[in-house]
Amino acid sequence: MDLAFSEAESALRDRARAWLRAHVPAEPLPSLETEEGFAAHRAWEAELAADRWSVVNWPAEYGGRNASLVGWLLFEEEYYAAGAPGRVSQNGIHLLAPTLFDFGTAEQRARVLPPMARGEVVWAQAWSEPEAGSDLASLRSRAVRTEGGWLLSGQKTWSSRAAFADRAFGLFRSDPDAPAPHQGLTYLMFDLRAPGVTVRPIRRMDGRPAFAELFLDEVFVPDEDVIGEPGRGWRIAMSTAGNERGLMLRSPGRFLAAADRLAALWRARGSPEWARDRVADALIGARAYQLSTFAAASRFLDGERIGPESSLNKVFWSEYDIALHETALDLLGEEGEWADTEWAERYVFSLAGPIYAGTNEIQRDIIAERLLGLPKGRR
Amino acid sequence: MRFLPDAEQRAFVSSLDAMLSAADTPAAVREWSRGEHARGRALWGRIAAGGVFGLAAREEDGGFGLRPVELALAFMELGRHAVPGPLVETVTAAVLLTGSGTVKRLVSGEVMATVAHGGPYALDGDAADLRLVLTEDGLFRSGGHGPVRASLDPARRLTALERGELLDARPPAGRALALARLTTAAQALGTGLALLERTVTHVGRRTQFGVPVGSFQAVKHRLADAKVALEFARPLVLGAALTLSPADIAAAKVTACEAAYGAGRAALQLHGAIGYTAECAVSPLLAKARALRTAWGDPRECRDAVLRGPVRRRPG
Structure with a gap:
């Protein structure tokens, strides 16, 4: 049992860090959910893809780097630590692509994946x-x-x-x-x-x-x-849903970076006592999610598939994300009400977490019935 | 990277589980709570023979070398089975006394030790053969012990110790306290897992309105939340055992204890009135989860250690 990374994984992480330092826009892009912001994020995907950073864990023939799952997790940590933009191609890369790798034809992969990797088709x-x-x-x-x-x-x-x-x-x-x-x-x-x-x-x-x-x-x-x-289609889609709730949709790197930002905000506001526990819990939660993902990745490498335990992840990160952003808005005081801050954008996004990708009520049913073995009942 | 117990570690856990399941641990707990230690001491000997205390001692002191991951795995099982006695304290003593002849006797189970730190009380001073007091001035032996003060957990018997003979002015206190906190976290996690397991069994059997109460969503969702909390505490405990960083250990401690206590509250509620009785195993487990929250680092101290961070090492 260890937490050591291979030479290839560490090298990938170092190269990613250097590339991101040179390329991440100094100013945040406009909101992804606007026409202007969507175009800017699409251009960012092309910039990532030009140097093969958009889909590091895919095979090279589709624009990737053949990175291991652990390599991808390290890339994600670097990506979000660098403050890089949100991924407009996320749905394709993390939901459709795994389905095509498992169930698609070679022709479909060759036709669909490269333009997805370049952000040409979102x-x-x-x-x-x-x-x-x-x-x-x-x-x-x-x-x-x-x-x-x-x-x-x-x-x-x-x-x-x-x-x-x-x-x-x-x-x-x-x-x-x-x-x-x-x-x-x-x-x-x-x-x-x-x-x-x-x-x-x-x-x-x-x-x-x-x-x-x-x-x-x-x-x-x-x-x-x-x-x-x-x-x-149902069986195929459920395998996609497993990916979505499991490792790929919300990588730990996102929350590690968000927790670090929150801790920095707390310190910048004079480390107020009332927020102390909440900030500590944000740091702890990100670490817990990171380690839990390393454990899941290890099971994956042992040949296991992500099953109902991905529902544990969904409930955990979606509730965690809201709590973290509520703390940030409380720390911001009056500014916490402003709609035009990055914290506000992220807070609004976090509120959707317990609803999408299978509501948390459905996830709790799955945990209770399929992980704990409780009897099925009326929904 | 392979962040999962290996085959040997899994085999160690299942043999410990099998041994504790076969022993009449609940009877040992009941008697221990009355101050009758014979059955608990017999169990103690078997735990020692299983190699648990040797995981905290160097080879030259009769142990296996310090093996924090195996210790954490073992303490999760000891917690799951609600084993009574100063388990954490004996491990702590084995580290504090590194290099002394006593360690061999701790490893073999011949000597049971307890340690007071930060307050006058130590766990199970009435049962222990060796009573230690750790302060900033060093490590002291306590000759006797004060009267037993009842704990919320009847199987935890608190006894005041006194600073007697100085054994070591500069014991390895940092390492000992880190292991105390880590093993307490693991024991708490095991306690929480036991509470969840028992409650899942109960709500699957108990019927009302003609169906098992476990088929109701209000019941399911409460248990699902308890499961989420425990399953995210587990990697923190094992990760802390690997890195031994103070922030990781503190994060594991506060998270495991809160998850265990949360599982205890859910267990009490979902058992209904029977869970509130002294006869039901739920109430002492809940009381243990409550007590472990403050043992060897309360939530406040642990969160402070996290904020002093870094909570995570940059991997590499």
Whole structure:
């Protein structure tokens, strides 16, 4: 049992640190959830990709560096410690790409991954529907067979990044007669600018269009944009959800950097006694999450897959993130009310954490039933 | 990097678990709480024979060399089984007395030690063969002990000690206190795991409204939160055992103790009135979790140590 890193991992971390020092913008980019900010973040993705820093753990043929999982975690620590911008391509890189590595064809990987790595194609997710949220398997948007592909119709909602993104991926009901709700679903990729697609941005609580509704009216999707076997989409999507809740969506580097920023803010404000415990707990929580992730990465390297224990992570980091940012706003005093600060932007973002990627209520059900073995009951 | 117990460490944990499960540990706890030590001493001997105390002693003192990871793993099991006695204190004494002939007898289980530090009371001075007092002036022996003062945890018997003969003016106090805090954190984590396990079993069996109460979301979610807290304390304890940095150890201590106590509150609530009785195993475990919060570094001291940081080493 150890916490030592290989020479390759340490070398990767050192190179990343040097590159970031030279490239991270001195001034923060405009908010990712605005048209101007989205474009700026897309350009940043291209800058990362030009030197192969956008997807370090991918194979080199798709723009990566073949970094190990641990190497990726160290890269993430450096990335957020350097104060680098948020990742506009996150949904594609951490949700769609792992699915393509597991279930896609070589042709799909060659076509989809390199432009994703360069930020040329930014992906949105299309899971939830107005009547299918936590009960995702009840979704009703349909994929109907047509010559050479499928016609998508229906409505998706809470589609993060979709206001400005290029393409989307999600689940559609391809066999309405299947015996159970989670059967007869197909996993597809589609163009947000294809004929029949209407994107209606939804303003988040601070007024910014962080997500959108998608209205689909017989949108044609060619067969080559189906991932895996038609009708098997649920199993494929659940593997994506496992990645999302597990290691990839929120790397510890983010929270280590946020906790350090909070501690610096606390000290800058004269280390007030009333905030002492909360600041200490933020530092402790980041360390706990970092070490827990190292343990999960070690299990991964032993050949285990991330299962229901990823629900522990989701509950932990989402509650942690809000507590940390509430402390920051309290430390800021009157300035804590200002909407135009980075702390405020991050606070507003943190509030969504317990809701997206499977609500924390669903996660607690999973923990109770699948990790603790408690009997199933009515939801 | 492989931040998981290896096969040998896992085998050590399961053999300790098997031994403690086969021994009548609950009876030892009940008798210990009444000041009857015979069964507890027999168990102590088996724990020593299992090699636990040797993990805190150098090879030339009859131990295995200092093995903090194995110690932490062992103390999680000792906590899970609610083993009574001055376990942490004996480990602490083994470090304080490094190089003395007494260490061999601590390792073998022949001598049970307790240590007072920061206050007059030491755990189980009535049962211990060797009573030590650690102050800034050095390490002292206490000849006798004062009357037993009841703890919230009936199996923890507090006894006042006095500074007697000076044994060592400059004992390795820093290392000893670090291990005391680390092993207390591990013991607390084990206590919390036991509380969660018992409660999961209870709510799976207890039926109301015709179904197990564990099928209700209000019950499930409370236990899920207890599980989250314990599972994020675990890597802190093992990480602290690897780095031995004061900030990591303090972080592990406060987090494990809060998680254990939180599990205790959930356990009490979800057992209902039966959990509030002296007969039910839940109440002494909750009381132990409460007591361990302040033993060898209270939450305030631990958070201070974290803020003095750095809480994490830059890896490399």
